[in-house]
Amino acid sequence: MTQPKRAPEKAQTAIPEEVRFTRLGTAYRFHEKSWRIREGVSHVHFNFGLVEASVTPSVLAGLKLTLSWLLANKASATSYNTYSSFVHMLRETARTPSKPLSQLTRYDLMSYRAALSDKQVNRLHTLAILVRKWRELNDVSVARDAIEFLDAIRLKTPPLGEPVRTLCPFRGPLTAVEDEAFQAALNSAFASGQIGEDAFFASWLTRAIGQRPSQTAALKVCDLVAEQRADGAFKYSLRVPRAKKPHMKHARESLKTRPLVRQIAEPLQSYLKAVAERFSDLMDDPTQAPMFPRSTLASPASGEFAWHRTGDELADLLVKTAKSLGAHSERTGEVLHVSPTRLRRTVGTRAAQEGHGEIVIAEILDHTNTASARYYVANVPQIVERIDAAVANALAPLARAFQGLPPASRQEQGPDVPNEILDMRKDQSDRAMGQCTGGDCRFLAPVACYTCRHFKPWIDGPHQEFRDELIAQRNDQLVRNAPRVAAVHDRTILAISQVIQICNGLSKESRRD
Numbered sequence: 001m002t003q004p005k006r007a008p009e010k011a012q013t014a015i016p017e018e019v020r021f022t023r024l025g026t027a028y029r030f031h032e033k034s035w036r037i038r039e040g041v042s043h044v045h046f047n048f049g050l051v052e053a054s055v056t057p058s059v060l061a062g063l064k065l066t067l068s069w070l071l072a073n074k075a076s077a078t079s080y081n082t083y084s085s086f087v088h089m090l091r092e093t094a095r096t097p098s099k100p101l102s103q104l105t106r107y108d109l110m111s112y113r114a115a116l117s118d119k120q121v122n123r124l125h126t127l128a129i130l131v132r133k134w135r136e137l138n139d140v141s142v143a144r145d146a147i148e149f150l151d152a153i154r155l156k157t158p159p160l161g162e163p164v165r166t167l168c169p170f171r172g173p174l175t176a177v178e179d180e181a182f183q184a185a186l187n188s189a190f191a192s193g194q195i196g197e198d199a200f201f202a203s204w205l206t207r208a209i210g211q212r213p214s215q216t217a218a219l220k221v222c223d224l225v226a227e228q229r230a231d232g233a234f235k236y237s238l239r240v241p242r243a244k245k246p247h248m249k250h251a252r253e254s255l256k257t258r259p260l261v262r263q264i265a266e267p268l269q270s271y272l273k274a275v276a277e278r279f280s281d282l283m284d285d286p287t288q289a290p291m292f293p294r295s296t297l298a299s300p301a302s303g304e305f306a307w308h309r310t311g312d313e314l315a316d317l318l319v320k321t322a323k324s325l326g327a328h329s330e331r332t333g334e335v336l337h338v339s340p341t342r343l344r345r346t347v348g349t350r351a352a353q354e355g356h357g358e359i360v361i362a363e364i365l366d367h368t369n370t371a372s373a374r375y376y377v378a379n380v381p382q383i384v385e386r387i388d389a390a391v392a393n394a395l396a397p398l399a400r401a402f403q404g405l406p407p408a409s410r411q412e413q414g415p416d417v418p419n420e421i422l423d424m425r426k427d428q429s430d431r432a433m434g435q436c437t438g439g440d441c442r443f444l445a446p447v448a449c450y451t452c453r454h455f456k457p458w459i460d461g462p463h464q465e466f467r468d469e470l471i472a473q474r475n476d477q478l479v480r481n482a483p484r485v486a487a488v489h490d491r492t493i494l495a496i497s498q499v500i501q502i503c504n505g506l507s508k509e510s511r512r513d
Contacts, residue, residue, distance in 0.1 A: 023074065055101045058141060070133060104134075161372070164348070171341070172342070172345060181330075186203055202216055205268075209347065211243075216311075220289065240258050242366055256366060357377060404455035407434070410459070411460070431461060433449065436449065437454045459503045467500065470493050
């Protein structure tokens with residue numbers, strides 16, 4: 001296609017100063033081929049080596065000038081996202097050293113738009129921020145028709161709140177069963193030494209409070225607060241740094257106090273004492289050490305966020321930890337896809353299911369307004385209204401909630417078996433469900449047994465009777481309009497159903513033999 005001729009435009013002739021500053025005052029050298037900017041727990045890297053061979057020198061100069069303006073007036077992460085979309089456009093439109101970009105025109109934007117999938121369309125929105133400012137600075141690198149194209153098109157944007165409304169199994173909130181599976185796998189992995197303390201506590205706090213990775217990364221040892229009450233017991237709270245708030249210089253400029261239950265606060269306190277000791281020779285006040293520091297402390301650091309992980313590094317830790325757990329979804333039958341965003345959406349959904357309104361949910365999730373919280377309230381995801389034996393049997397193989405040892409025959413164990421599990425309230429025949437092979441256990445038996453790795457069920461145990469009792473209790477709770485309470489034992493019901501299926505299969509095999 002032949003492009004129409006254009007009248008020559010006045011080029012940008014201003015020579016920028018060598019040292020420039022971001023909106024928050026971080027200095028960088030304009031003429032360097034790489035800008036590394038660390039602000040608080042945010043780190044961005046503008047590597048111009050990625051584009052210099054695919055654009056002409058004048059385009060590269062205009063690009064850097066525009067990015068410099070964005071850095072001086074917007075958040076560094078926003079500025080970097082526009083650059084990332086520009087790099088992506090060069091790649092998608094096949095710009096190479098033999099075919100460098102000499103001027104950005106409507107045809108480039110048209111080609112880029114055609115190359116984007118529906119999930120990538122937001123990249124064009126982000127690129128438009130850069131392109132419009134680039135043109136506004138009177139740089140000939142951006143043609144006037146590029147702006148006319150952006151003004152004329154309507155970009156399809158994903159509906160706000162869609163993952164919550166559709167209960168997306170990959171991006172939406174976790175179901176009650178998935179949430180319990182994630183928590184159980186997290187606890188088990190920590191108890192067995194599969195994951196470290198930092199991964200465990202960072203994941204647990206995100207699941208409980210729903211803070212963003214940048215907020216978790218900005219936490220310090222001193223943010224866990226313990227207050228002794230009149231009765232001698234301690235009341236715990238966590239001071240969570242706020243994020244994504246206008247005009248804040250860094251994440252710790254404002255803190256929000258959140259209550260923390262003793263069951264997690266006490267072990268967290270022990271972990272933080274060890275962190276403080278680790279920093280005792282590095283800092284005058286080790287309580288100012290990061291709650292989740294980088295793994296290596298060898299390199300010297302300075303400033304309030306010395307040795308802190310970045311928000312991206314914390315997000316990577318959370319995602320890698322979740323992948324290593326192996327918890328399964330009863331909806332997909334696959335390993336749960338867990339991200340910090342999904343855990344935030346789960347916290348918001350849980351609050352909506354408990355009857356909280358938009359203002360409370362916005363406060364819980366630390367939103368500036370109630371716009372996002374509205375989607376949780378408007379479309380409260382309900383649990384399955386009723387679970388019967390057929391539904392439980394269908395979901396059991398997908399959920400893989402049973403974590404115990406292979407079932408065995410009670411009759412083959414001999415007369416005296418230690419630590420047998422039975423519940424006379426559910427079955428008057430005095431038949432045991434199985435055996436606990438672990439040590440001292442403070443959890444409620446037999447409810448907690450079926451999802452415990454130390455439980456060995458008996459093939460001839462009264463599993464079906466116990467499951468039917470839990471299903472009856474669940475349905476009774478639904479009649480009383482208590483869906484959150486009704487869902488408490490859903491994962492146990494699925495675990496029992498899985499045990500029943502395994503035992504039935506073993507019984508059939510023994511009869512054939």
